[in-house]
Amino acid sequence: MTNIPEPTETPDSRSAITDPSEIAGRDEVLDARTFDRIRQPRGKSRLPLGEGTWHQLARAYVWVQLISxxxxxxxxxxxxxxxxxxxxxxxxxxxxxxxxxxxxxxxxITPRQARAYGYQLRADDLVLRRGILWQRMVAVPYGRMQLVDITHGPLDRGFGIAQLKLVTAAASTGVTIPGLTQEAAERLRDTLIDVAESRRTGL
Structure with missing residues (x-):
């Protein structure tokens, strides 16, 4: 569990912060061993994906869910x-x-559900999209993040995946991203912590 520390202003704090736009496109770590594209409902009334690059879950997540x-x-x-x-x-x-x-x-339906998950790093927030029949899209502002938690059980560790949970000031806006590779979860955690600190200090 990783608590986001209280912001401290230092002369070089801006240079230490990772801009989410740096990994907004295809990324070697976030997109390693993942699905190629988000599976969407066929109906015209589906939630639009919008602009930007969507990152997906690891393929191993399907095997973990099937075995469980x-x-x-x-x-x-x-x-x-x-x-x-x-x-x-x-x-x-x-x-x-x-x-x-x-x-x-x-x-x-597990393989189809897994391919319906996606997350996007935008300039001011992280967007999570999931669901085929019941679609949901949640945007979490970076400045509202209070805690970033990585968890993984024995089966998850065997397949090299983890779950990333984002806790905000309002519990209803917290989101969980399952089925990330261990490397992607750690990379995303570090990035979100840096960006959250920059938003809280008003930089």
Whole structure:
């Protein structure tokens, strides 16, 4: 967890700050091992992408999600089989069947959902876009960021990915970017901290 320190004004503080426009285009670190483009809904009423370069999630994120969901599916199926065949509790297939259908559906749409994620570094804010059926686009001003948190579980570490969480003064405007490569998460964290400090000092 990385707290953004209180701003301190120094003569050379401006030179130490990373301008987000420096990595606004295609970047070797942010775009390594990621998808090529954002998957959008086909309807004309979809949220427009707008100008600028969108960065996407790591391809390994799909495998992590598939393995996690498949593991839950196997556990639910095993429990249902034991209860029905050994204890003769046949009613268990009603809730288990609903859960299994949801998990199978989740497995089917996970690759498409992962490709619908994207984030963009603009001059004054970071924009996160996600969703196919339920689309969401959130803009987080750099000056409002208070904490940048990187987390990753055992499975994430095995595939070399991490999750970046941005916390702002208003909790409802905080966003989480899942499935970044470890290098991209660290690069993005350092950049956002530098830019947030510059906005808070009014430089």
């Amino acid at each position: 969901t498949a593991s839950v599916l196997v556990i639910v199926l095993a429990v249902a089989l034991v209860l029905s065949l050994v204890l003769h509790q046949w009613w268990v297939w009603i809730p288990a069947g609903i859960v299994l259908v949801i998990l199978v559906w989740t497995l089917a």
